[in-house]
Amino acid sequence: MNVANCPKCGRVYAKNFRDICPNCYKEVELQYEKCVKYLREYRKCTLSELNEATGVxxxxxxxxxxxxxxxxxxAPNLAFPCEICGTDIQTGTICEGCRKKLLTDxxxxxxxxxxxxxxNSKNGYGYKIGD
Known part of the structure; x- marks a missing residue:
């Protein structure tokens, strides 16, 4: 039997296709349902408004x-912070500016x-094999 500790609560659980225990999974699903229910009524809310209203x-x-x-x-007004700079984004994990900087680096x-x-033969420690 494959067991692991739940990263959220620390309990030991039988590992399955989820990465958290069944109790934490139920809690996450309840949080999701709260968010969806609120978004049905207030479609144009922001992330902070959704956070305050639901507690998620x-x-x-x-x-x-x-x-x-x-x-x-x-929910077109939902945006979450870039993991590097905190700029609001709607897709991925980092904003376009941080992505370009990371790629350049x-x-x-x-x-x-x-x-x-x-x-480098100019410094004297390189060599070249000729025909």
Missing amino acids: SVHQIAKFIREGRISLTQ VNNMNASEQLKSQP
């Missing part, structure tokens, strides 16, 4: 959005690594 954490609401359980086409690091790995 901003992190959990953002998780519902990322999982596709809460559709932004049905990775490309610069790759270029730097390539320069370090190439032999």
